[in-house]
Amino acid sequence: MTKYNHNMTRRKFLKMAATGTALGVAGRPSFSFAKEEYDLVVTSGDPAAATKKALEALGGISRFVKKGQRVALKPNMSFARTPDFGATTHPLVVAAVAQECIQAGANRVLILDHTLHRAELCLERSGIREACKNISGAHVQAFQERKFFKEINIPQGKVLNRVEVIQEVLECDLLINIPVAKSHSATGVSLGLKGLMGLIWDRESFHSRININQALSDLATVIKPQLTIIDATRALTSGGPGGPGEVKKPNLIIAGTDPVAVDSYGVTIVPWYGQNFKGRQVEHLLIAHQRGLGKIDTDQLKIYRG
Amino acid sequence: MRIIVQAISLFLFSLFLFFATYKLPDWFPADIYLRLDPLLSLNAIFAAREIIGRSLWALVTVVATLFIGRFFCAYVCPMGVSIDFLDPLLFKRKKQKSLTIESSLRKTKYFLLIVFIMAAITGLSLAFLMDPIALLTRFYTFFLYPLAITLINLFLDLMRPLFKGLGWVSLSHLHIFQPVFYMSAITLLIFGGIIALNRIAPRFWCRYLCPLGAMLSLISPLGIFKRKVSEECNECMKCQKNCPMGAIPEDPTKTRLRECFQCRTCVKVCPQNAITFPASLSIGGEYSKIDLSRRGFIYSVAGGLGVGFLATQTPFTPLQGKHDLIRPPGAIPETEFLRTCIRCGECMKSCLTNTLQPCLWESGFSGLWTPKMDLRLAPCDQNCNVCGKVCPTQAIRSVSLEEKNHAKVGTAILLKEKCLVWAQNKICLICDEICPYNAIVFRPVEGFRRPFVIASKCNGCGFCEQRCPVLGESAIVVVPDGEIRLKEGSYVTEAKKLQLEFKADPGDDKFILEESGFKVESGKKEEKKPQPQKPKGFLQ
Numbered sequence: 001m002t003k004y005n006h007n008m009t010r011r012k013f014l015k016m017a018a019t020g021t022a023l024g025v026a027g028r029p030s031f032s033f034a035k036e037e038y039d040l041v042v043t044s045g046d047p048a049a050a051t052k053k054a055l056e057a058l059g060g061i062s063r064f065v066k067k068g069q070r071v072a073l074k075p076n077m078s079f080a081r082t083p084d085f086g087a088t089t090h091p092l093v094v095a096a097v098a099q100e101c102i103q104a105g106a107n108r109v110l111i112l113d114h115t116l117h118r119a120e121l122c123l124e125r126s127g128i129r130e131a132c133k134n135i136s137g138a139h140v141q142a143f144q145e146r147k148f149f150k151e152i153n154i155p156q157g158k159v160l161n162r163v164e165v166i167q168e169v170l171e172c173d174l175l176i177n178i179p180v181a182k183s184h185s186a187t188g189v190s191l192g193l194k195g196l197m198g199l200i201w202d203r204e205s206f207h208s209r210i211n212i213n214q215a216l217s218d219l220a221t222v223i224k225p226q227l228t229i230i231d232a233t234r235a236l237t238s239g240g241p242g243g244p245g246e247v248k249k250p251n252l253i254i255a256g257t258d259p260v261a262v263d264s265y266g267v268t269i270v271p272w273y274g275q276n277f278k279g280r281q282v283e284h285l286l287i288a289h290q291r292g293l294g295k296i297d298t299d300q301l302k303i304y305r306g
Numbered sequence: 307m308r309i310i311v312q313a314i315s316l317f318l319f320s321l322f323l324f325f326a327t328y329k330l331p332d333w334f335p336a337d338i339y340l341r342l343d344p345l346l347s348l349n350a351i352f353a354a355r356e357i358i359g360r361s362l363w364a365l366v367t368v369v370a371t372l373f374i375g376r377f378f379c380a381y382v383c384p385m386g387v388s389i390d391f392l393d394p395l396l397f398k399r400k401k402q403k404s405l406t407i408e409s410s411l412r413k414t415k416y417f418l419l420i421v422f423i424m425a426a427i428t429g430l431s432l433a434f435l436m437d438p439i440a441l442l443t444r445f446y447t448f449f450l451y452p453l454a455i456t457l458i459n460l461f462l463d464l465m466r467p468l469f470k471g472l473g474w475v476s477l478s479h480l481h482i483f484q485p486v487f488y489m490s491a492i493t494l495l496i497f498g499g500i501i502a503l504n505r506i507a508p509r510f511w512c513r514y515l516c517p518l519g520a521m522l523s524l525i526s527p528l529g530i531f532k533r534k535v536s537e538e539c540n541e542c543m544k545c546q547k548n549c550p551m552g553a554i555p556e557d558p559t560k561t562r563l564r565e566c567f568q569c570r571t572c573v574k575v576c577p578q579n580a581i582t583f584p585a586s587l588s589i590g591g592e593y594s595k596i597d598l599s600r601r602g603f604i605y606s607v608a609g610g611l612g613v614g615f616l617a618t619q620t621p622f623t624p625l626q627g628k629h630d631l632i633r634p635p636g637a638i639p640e641t642e643f644l645r646t647c648i649r650c651g652e653c654m655k656s657c658l659t660n661t662l663q664p665c666l667w668e669s670g671f672s673g674l675w676t677p678k679m680d681l682r683l684a685p686c687d688q689n690c691n692v693c694g695k696v697c698p699t700q701a702i703r704s705v706s707l708e709e710k711n712h713a714k715v716g717t718a719i720l721l722k723e724k725c726l727v728w729a730q731n732k733i734c735l736i737c738d739e740i741c742p743y744n745a746i747v748f749r750p751v752e753g754f755r756r757p758f759v760i761a762s763k764c765n766g767c768g769f770c771e772q773r774c775p776v777l778g779e780s781a782i783v784v785v786p787d788g789e790i791r792l793k794e795g796s797y798v799t800e801a802k803k804l805q806l807e808f809k810a811d812p813g814d815d816k817f818i819l820e821e822s823g824f825k826v827e828s829g830k831k832e833e834k835k836p837q838p839q840k841p842k843g844f845l846q
Binding site: 183272 | 463475742743844
């Protein structure tokens with residue numbers, strides 16, 4: 001695992017650098033306070049470093065994670081594919097977030113998904129289990145049994161009135177969504193909002209019975225991740241969501257608290273299927289925006305770039 | 307001592323079977339018990355008319371039996387162990403009744419052996435019906451293994467609140483995949499029947515019915531260890547009453563050598579300590595002859611040939627070339643496959659996704675219990691090649707992962723009347739989403755982007771068929787058309803020759819905006835429907 005070792009040293013270096021800056025400039029509180037004004041944070045670099053930078057720019061993970069909390073991370077690890085396919089979240093991005101949560105005092109970090117392929121294979125091939133195995137307090141878990149899901153009501157649901165959600169997600173104190181940026185042959189793109197579909201039991205009905213774009217916004221009214229971090233270190237720009245397809249390397253991490261805004265920015269970073277789009281052109285994002293779930297016009301957002 | 311050896315043997319049998327699953331290391335012979343079985347090996351070699359490498363392992367058993375005698379039944383055979391261990395649990399042994407028809411019943415196993423061998427000579431693999439190792443492997447696969455998983459999951463469910471309370475995160479979410487099989491009830495009934503026969507006489511199965519026992523008993527009198535009774539014998543007949551095989555005739559100093567499997571129960575019970583098993587080279591006497599009547603012999607030869615004839619002279623045989631079943635990847639050509647497969651069920655046990663299921667009558671009598679892929683139930687995982695690795699007769703070839711993924715099992719076809727996109731203009735993409743090879747592409751037709759199968763990219767893995775959200779038969783089904791069944795040689799080479807490509811590349815989704823690839827007849831009076839310019843999910 002030389003790959004990870006390399007990143008570990010880089011991570012250490014960055015940590016030292018960050019601490020140095022914090023001490024040297026003005027001390028941490030005011031530093032993080034200043035960053036809170038941003039609607040959106042976009043950082044670049046290699047996966048772990050860019051992730052840490054993004055969290056730092058948001059004001060540090062401690063803005064979200066309080067001591068003793070139970071945190072759920074929702075990466076995309078739905079496919080038994082290696083990271084280079086771009087169909088799953090980069091393991092080092094997931095590990096970096098998990099690590100930060102634990103360091104901020106989280107009691108437990110559960111990294112979860114309802115996988116499409118066989119669970120063991122997804123955990124194995126996505127590399128996420130391997131990347132997180134040394135983080136004590138972090139557990140990688142795939143849910144493929146209905147008994148681990150619990151039904152909830154969607155009071156504002158238009159096409160979806162009830163939905164079965166992974167119980168752990170309902171019971172946790174904090175949900176962080178860590179989707180990978182990819183194309184999707186039904187919804188155009190699969191980013192944060194689409195990624196939430198990985199937390200429910202019956203996904204098939206979204207395709208067969210009800211309008212998926214409407215259903216996704218219904219879902220977004222009840223499952224509200226406090227933080228969304230898009231892993232755009234790679235972007236599967238065609239052939240999504242499962243791949244194989246064209247994988248581009250924007251080397252970006254996009255993070256923010258407004259799920260629509262984060263996704264909307266994510267739409268603009270690469271051409272999808274060879275064509276440039278805006279957030280407004282993605283039906284499920286537009287519907288979510290119109291229902292007041294978040295901002296969609298990225299030019300009106302205050303964006304930190306680093 | 308014998309009980310310990312037996313327990314170890316049963317444990318090993320279970321252990322080998324337990325490990326027959328994804329990721330089985332290449333060097334681990336999970337099918338070793340089946341390979342060591344000379345009846346199954348002979349059956350496969352005769353029926354396939356070919357020397358099968360793995361089947362030659364059975365020579366180990368043959369040589370050992372020639373040398374030692376019929377020890378296999380008493381010490382190794384896991385069916386024998388099951389019978390011995392279950393016997394005292396289930397039956398209260400009353401005074402042993404002497405069966406009046408004893409001696410004629412004993413012949414049954416030889417007749418059965420002849421029937422199976424004759425059937426094999428006609429090309430019908432039939433020994434699986436009664437071979438103890440195949441029977442037990444099936445019983446474990448179809449009944450015991452799913453039951454064990456159910457019990458483990460039940461236990462986990464019961465303990466879940468405790469695990470949760472203790473904060474054991476992984477354990478509190480642990481659930482073991484529950485395999486299910488067709489025909490598990492039949493398998494249970496057969497095994498139950500074998501055990502129930504012990505009520506009539508101990509080791510009833512081994513004494514009278516087991517064709518493997520018959521085969522070993524034919525060569526056992528050459529073994530060097532033979533029962534010997536000294537002068538001390540006072541003819542108390544204790545040994546005769548206790549012999550589980552009824553191998554001691556009226557004269558207790560004599561032994562039916564073919565029946566004696568050297569369990570040494572007689573040594574233990576003899577009050578005079580008159581019995582020993584010394585090494586001796588003599589081929590012992592009148593009790594080592596088999597008295598198969600000529601008539602019985604002829605009947606069983608005729609029976610075997612007759613069954614073989616009946617099973618092969620049916621429309622199923624010519625239809626083998628047009629069969630409707632999806633066989634596991636790496637399965638040799640259908641006719642050879644049916645002849646070589648010994649129906650042990652090991653491939654179905656090892657199948658990671660549970661797609662391999664036993665056939666009932668889909669390909670007639672000669673296809674009973676052969677593996678088929680039930681792709682509506684589960685797909686074939688592209689990272690797994692275990693079924694070939696564990697096949698004791700290589701009816702499914704053991705090949706590398708790359709080769710296995712090129713061993714195309716069929717081709718997906720779209721049933722447009724059922725497909726939600728074609729028939730109802732719904733936004734469904736599940737087949738495309740799940741396809742590992744991008745063999746499904748969306749092209750604009752009549753104002754909607756609709757799925758198409760690129761046959762040259764489909765290896766029949768069945769993810770699409772399994773996931774299709776319509777009820778009942780899937781709107782996209784894998785048919786055997788285009789399957790690659792090779793007896794030898796490389797699947798990769800063959801696939802290349804056929805210009806197939808099962809590879810992770812973007813497919814023509816990449817070009818989808820530039821050209822539709824689908825020509826709709828335009829002009830005339832037809833209303834021209836606008837072709838979508840954007841991929842699905844994007845607005846204009």
